[in-house]
Amino acid sequence: xxxxxxxxxxxxxxxxxxxxxxxxxxxxxxxxxxxxxxxxxxxxxxxxxxxxxxxxxxxxxxxxxxxxxxxxxxxxxxxxxxxxxxxxxxxxxxxxxxxxxxxxxxxxxxxxxxxxxxxxxxxxxxxxxxxxxxxxxxxxxxxxxxxxxxxxxxxx
Numbered sequence: 001x002x003x004x005x006x007x008x009x010x011x012x013x014x015x016x017x018x019x020x021x022x023x024x025x026x027x028x029x030x031x032x033x034x035x036x037x038x039x040x041x042x043x044x045x046x047x048x049x050x051x052x053x054x055x056x057x058x059x060x061x062x063x064x065x066x067x068x069x070x071x072x073x074x075x076x077x078x079x080x081x082x083x084x085x086x087x088x089x090x091x092x093x094x095x096x097x098x099x100x101x102x103x104x105x106x107x108x109x110x111x112x113x114x115x116x117x118x119x120x121x122x123x124x125x126x127x128x129x130x131x132x133x134x135x136x137x138x139x140x141x142x143x144x145x146x147x148x149x150x151x152x153x154x155x156x
Contacts, residue, residue: 002056010035010056013117017052017061020122043134046141050129059113063093063125064105065133071102071144078150079104082143085154086136092128095136104140106133 014035021028021039028039035054040047051064071079076099083097083104093108108129110121139156142148148156 006056006059009059009112010054013061013112014054016117016119017054017122020119020126021052023119023123024126041130043130043137045134045138048130048133048137050126052125059111061110061112061117061122061125063108063129065107065129066103066105067133067137067140069141069144071104071140073102075144075146076102078143078153079140081150082140082153086139090132092125093132095132106136 014032018028018030018037021037026039026041028037030037035056036051038049038051040049042048047068048065049068051066053062053064054060055062079102080097080099083095087094093106096105096107097103106129108125110125139148139153143150143153
């Protein structure tokens with residue numbers, strides 16, 4: 001059974017999240033029962049998909065952005081190194097990689113247990129994720145298509 005105080009806090013954060021996305025002028029799909037939204041934003045070069053979920057039990061904001069393509073089998077080892085290189089030094093968030101499927105995803109979380117959450121935190125998370133995905137999605141795609149090698153990926 002869900003703790004009512006946790007649910008109340010999660011719904012409050014969810015409402016702030018929806019407002020933050022609306023304030024950016026973006027439309028989104030909303031699931032009020034799962035406390036999740038999804039939307040797409042056009043980056044400098046590729047579209048970016050985002051899913052944000054409010055985890056009631058953990059009192060956590062979970063932000064995901066799966067890349068819009070999968071890594072070819074012959075590039076998967078290089079992509080593993082590229083994911084490590086891209087994630088190294090990030091202050092917030094990380095790229096995760098499923099080498100069996102070739103899927104790359106950016107992830108960012110924030111715990112709001114016993115905390116006040118304002119729109120500023122959610123705007124920060126949105127902009128942090130947009131920046132990271134937009135900075136690297138075209139590089140992952142270029143590596144995947146063989147336009148650049150791992151050395152050039154790391155150099156950039």
